[in-house]
Amino acid sequence: xxxxxxxxxxxxxxxxxxxxxxxxxxxxxxxxxxxxxxxxxxxxxxxxxxxxxxxxxxxxxxxxxxxxxxxxxxxxxxxxxxxxxxxxxxxxxxxxxxxxxxxxxxxxxxxxxxxxxxxxxxxxxxxxxxxxxxxxxxxxxxxxxxxxxxxxxxxxxxxxxxxxxxxxxxxxxxxxxxxxxxxxxxxxxxxxxxxxxxxxxxxxxxxxxxxxxxxxxxxxxxxxxxxxxxxxxxxxxxxxxxxxxxxxxxxxxxxxxxxxxxxxxxxxxxxxxxxxxxxxxxxxxxxxxxxxxxxxxxxxxxxxxxxxxxxxxxxxxxxxxxxxxxxxxxxxxxxxxxxxxxxxxxxxxxxxxxxxxxxxxxxxxxxxxxxxxxxxxxxxxxxxxxxxxxxxxxxxxxxxxxxxxxxxxxxxx
Amino acid sequence: xxxxxxxxxxxxxxxxxxxxxxxxxxxxxxxxxxxxxxxxxxxxxxxxxxxxxxxxxxxxxxxxxxxxxxxxxxxxxxxxxxxxxxxxxxxxxxxxxxxxxxxxxxxxxxxxxxxxxxxxxxxxxxxxxxxxxxxxxxxxxxxxxxxxxxxxxxxxxxxxxxxxxxxxxxxxxxxxxxxxxxxxxxxxxxxxxxxxxxxxxxxxxxxxxxxxxxxxxxxxxxxxxxxxxxxxxxxxxxxxxxxxxxxxxxxxxxxxxxxxxxxxxxxxxxxxxxxxxxxxxxxxxxxxxxxxxxxxxxxxxxxxxxxxxxxxxxxxxxxxxxxxxxxxxxxxxxxxxxxxxxxxxxxxxxxxxxxxxxxxxxxxxxxxxxxxxxxxxxxxxxxxxxxxxxxxxxxxxxxxxxxxxxxxxxxxx
Numbered sequence: 001x002x003x004x005x006x007x008x009x010x011x012x013x014x015x016x017x018x019x020x021x022x023x024x025x026x027x028x029x030x031x032x033x034x035x036x037x038x039x040x041x042x043x044x045x046x047x048x049x050x051x052x053x054x055x056x057x058x059x060x061x062x063x064x065x066x067x068x069x070x071x072x073x074x075x076x077x078x079x080x081x082x083x084x085x086x087x088x089x090x091x092x093x094x095x096x097x098x099x100x101x102x103x104x105x106x107x108x109x110x111x112x113x114x115x116x117x118x119x120x121x122x123x124x125x126x127x128x129x130x131x132x133x134x135x136x137x138x139x140x141x142x143x144x145x146x147x148x149x150x151x152x153x154x155x156x157x158x159x160x161x162x163x164x165x166x167x168x169x170x171x172x173x174x175x176x177x178x179x180x181x182x183x184x185x186x187x188x189x190x191x192x193x194x195x196x197x198x199x200x201x202x203x204x205x206x207x208x209x210x211x212x213x214x215x216x217x218x219x220x221x222x223x224x225x226x227x228x229x230x231x232x233x234x235x236x237x238x239x240x241x242x243x244x245x246x247x248x249x250x251x252x253x254x255x256x257x258x259x260x261x262x263x264x265x266x267x268x269x270x271x272x273x274x275x276x277x278x279x280x281x282x283x284x285x286x287x288x289x290x291x292x293x294x295x296x297x298x299x300x301x302x303x304x305x306x307x308x309x310x311x312x313x314x315x316x317x318x319x320x321x322x323x324x325x326x327x328x329x330x331x332x333x334x335x336x337x338x339x340x341x342x343x344x345x346x347x348x349x350x351x352x353x354x355x356x357x358x359x360x361x362x363x364x365x366x367x368x369x370x371x372x373x374x375x376x377x378x379x380x381x382x383x384x385x386x387x388x389x390x391x392x393x394x395x396x397x398x399x400x401x402x403x404x405x406x407x408x409x410x411x412x413x
Numbered sequence: 414x415x416x417x418x419x420x421x422x423x424x425x426x427x428x429x430x431x432x433x434x435x436x437x438x439x440x441x442x443x444x445x446x447x448x449x450x451x452x453x454x455x456x457x458x459x460x461x462x463x464x465x466x467x468x469x470x471x472x473x474x475x476x477x478x479x480x481x482x483x484x485x486x487x488x489x490x491x492x493x494x495x496x497x498x499x500x501x502x503x504x505x506x507x508x509x510x511x512x513x514x515x516x517x518x519x520x521x522x523x524x525x526x527x528x529x530x531x532x533x534x535x536x537x538x539x540x541x542x543x544x545x546x547x548x549x550x551x552x553x554x555x556x557x558x559x560x561x562x563x564x565x566x567x568x569x570x571x572x573x574x575x576x577x578x579x580x581x582x583x584x585x586x587x588x589x590x591x592x593x594x595x596x597x598x599x600x601x602x603x604x605x606x607x608x609x610x611x612x613x614x615x616x617x618x619x620x621x622x623x624x625x626x627x628x629x630x631x632x633x634x635x636x637x638x639x640x641x642x643x644x645x646x647x648x649x650x651x652x653x654x655x656x657x658x659x660x661x662x663x664x665x666x667x668x669x670x671x672x673x674x675x676x677x678x679x680x681x682x683x684x685x686x687x688x689x690x691x692x693x694x695x696x697x698x699x700x701x702x703x704x705x706x707x708x709x710x711x712x713x714x715x716x717x718x719x720x721x722x723x724x725x726x727x728x729x730x731x732x733x734x735x736x737x738x739x740x741x742x743x744x745x746x747x748x749x750x751x752x753x754x755x756x757x758x759x760x761x762x763x764x765x766x767x768x769x770x771x772x773x774x775x776x777x778x779x780x781x782x783x784x785x786x787x788x789x790x791x792x793x794x795x796x797x798x799x800x801x802x803x804x805x806x807x808x809x810x811x812x813x814x815x816x817x818x819x820x821x822x823x824x825x826x
Contacts, residue, residue: 012585012586012589039591040590040591043591044591068585069582069585069586070582070585070586070588070589071589074588074589074590074591075589075590076590076591077590161813161814164813164814165720165814165815166714168814168815168817169482169483169714169717169718169719169720169815170713170714170717172425172481172482172483172717172817173425173482173483173713173716173717174713175483175487176425176483176484176487176488177453177487177488177489177490178452178453178456178457178487178489184713202812202813202814203814205811205812205814206811206812206814206815206816206817207817207819294712294713296710296712296713296714297709297710297712298714299707299709299710300583300586300587300597300707300709301579301582301583301709301711301714303586304582304583304585304586305582306582307578307582307720307721308720310813386812386813389812389813389814390812390813391813392810392813397805398618398619399615399618399619399799399802399803400574400577400615400618400723400799400802400803400804400805401574401577401578401581401615401616401618401619401802402578402581402582402619403619404581404585404619404620406620
């Protein structure tokens with residue numbers, strides 16, 4: 001029996017290590033001899049930073065892996081040039097093929113988002129082209145929930161739970177001074193899609209009246225209409241504390257947008273990083289309305305807050321990891337494991353797969369029927385989101401803080 | 414038997430409602446007939462927004478009160494003019510005296526920080542002056558931990574646990590790309606004292622190597638030395654991901670400070686609000702060093718994150734509320750209930766009281782021996798902080814989110 005190699009890529013989530021564990025355990029179960037992990041995704045793989053997970057993941061620390069946020073093996077944002085037959089584009093592929101051969105790899109699992117699925121697509125195409133039977137499988141992961149062909153993405157449910165809990169708690173804080181007019185604008189991650197911003201509405205399940213306004217990146221946005229809505233809420237909301245959720249990726253069509261460039265930078269995948277939307281809107285409210293206004297960025301906390309993980313999310317992440325190993329065993333390549341929802345209530349899913357071409361480099365936006373007007377989400381969105389945040393994993397603490405598993409670099413082979 | 418009146422004031426914490434519960438339960442225990450709560454602190458009291466807590470706090474919802482963040486009764490930042498015998502300054506005091514008389518109040522408990530202790534001081538002085546026997550007692554509460562005469566302040570331990578957990582999780586996120594030079598600057602609350610910023614060091618108890626640098630407001634700070642330290646860490650730290658904790662109230666002695674004014678505003682107590690320190694330092698790193706840099710403000714999340722409360726904190730907050738009611742029964746006035754630490758390990762405290770004059774309008778800064786050089790805390794600080802974040806309260810969830818208790822305004826008498 002040959003071996004399996006697993007790597008993690010893209011932005012951290014709190015569920016990506018559960019997928020690693022699931023893939024690892026299924027490989028043991030199915031009789032693969034060794035399970036290797038590549039550190040820092042493709043980048044570490046090319047440097048030979050590889051660990052033997054059979055040694056790293058002893059029984060006692062598997063539970064700790066599930067409660068460890070971010071990528072246990074490390075991550076990267078490396079983009080592969082497409083293989084076009086020329087020597088220039090071939091060298092990286094040759095290196096990877098050589099490593100796979102040396103390690104006797106039957107399947108390579110890449111856990112990541114839509115950029116990582118681009119890597120899965122290119123690698124599987126290359127290996128098919130050279131008639132090499134190694135299997136390349138994608139495992140979805142992103143707090144943005146913007147991958148096509150899967151009902152939702154592992155990592156999203158826990159981030160959604162963090163966002164909903166934060167809004168629930170923030171509303172308590174913002175309403176504490178009674179009828180004092182205040183505006184609190186909270187920026188939620190999501191460059192291209194508003195799924196995570198929409199999850200702020202889940203706070204209403206437990207008695208929050210807010211967020212009063214929810215702006216997702218899918219919707220048209222104008223600063224002028226935003227200010228009119230804020231004024232309306234300040235006048236007519238049950239208390240004068242207006243709580244607003246805004247997507248990081250909101251397209252601000254206004255002169256204010258000019259100021260945005262000093263915040264932005266471009267990563268290796270040429271996505272503009274649109275931080276600072278909430279701060280810009282804070283300044284607009286301050287200038288136009290003049291009441292007390294505060295902007296809050298949930299920032300990295302929303303993607304690494306493992307102490308608030310959703311048990312549903314972690315369990316599904318583990319199962320989709322198992323599914324990916326199964327797909328290797330079944331002889332598939334160039335596919336991504338998927339979650340199919342069978343029912344909202346009672347919530348029920350099963351696991352499938354899809355040609356990774358349908359996923360790579362594409363962004364699944366929220367559909368129109370998940371919105372209710374320009375600044376709210378619909379009942380359909382609530383029914384979709386609610387099951388994903390359920391369940392509280394038992395988290396082992398030490399010194400009053402969560403215990404995490406750390407990768408000992410001495411395990412690099 | 415006469416009645417007790419309780420109100421909450423100042424900035425929210427996650428423990429202030431536990432003190433309310435403790436004061437309420439002790440009053441029932443000691444045979445006070447009615448326990449009233451004033452909504453929105455002094456402001457609501459003067460408007461007659463008063464509830465009968467015997468009706469509001471039925472047995473089944475007392476546990477929910479303990480897990481509800483922010484001020485259940487609402488808060489205010491109202492400052493009393495000192496009573497100087499003139500008619501102008503007398504009117505508010507007369508109103509309060511009239512309300513106390515109507516409600517047959519024997520003791521008034523005010524749960525708050527150093528501004529609220531100013532109110533306790535002024536009210537108790539007034540009532541002594543007019544020879545009125547009503548007892549005015551302060552109950553400490555602040556995430557800033559900056560009240561004199563008490564070992565620590567209820568609310569601080571839970572905020573410290575939030576901060577330590579956030580740093581633990583953020584380090585996992587920041588180190589995910591291996592040896593890529595990045596700087597992450599996290600701003601922690603604390604206008605005048607660095608206690609909460611110091612708590613970031615607790616992340617090291619569970620394997621974090623960071624924060625690499627910790628800057629508390631007590632220490633001298635220069636942007637130039639800060640940049641030199643960042644460069645040193647980028648060069649010599651075990652990974653190139655530098656994680657920095659900075660106090661909100663850091664005094665930036667640099668031209669950069671000029672930019673700070675556009676963030677600042679003054680509240681009714683004339684404290685400058687120094688938001689934006691991390692953002693300013695981000696810009697400095699970007700300009701001078703040019704690596705990837707990100708600033709994060711923990712903002713309101715750190716003071717309302719009840720899902721991460723410290724059981725030690727909540728239990729002590731409840732006991733200090735009980736203690737305050739006991740002080741009324743013992744006939745004291747113009748005092749604040751205190752926590753006295755008897756031992757760090759095993760951790761042990763008892764409860765006392767102090768003349769509120771020793772607390773009002775003063776700020777307890779971290780002593781010099783809690784620092785280790787210009788950008789770290791000492792072992793003494795760690796020994797002081799560690800017991801305060803221990804214990805995980807059992808939190809009742811519904812819909813995957815914490816349940817909170819909401820005050821029904823129909824209870825206003």
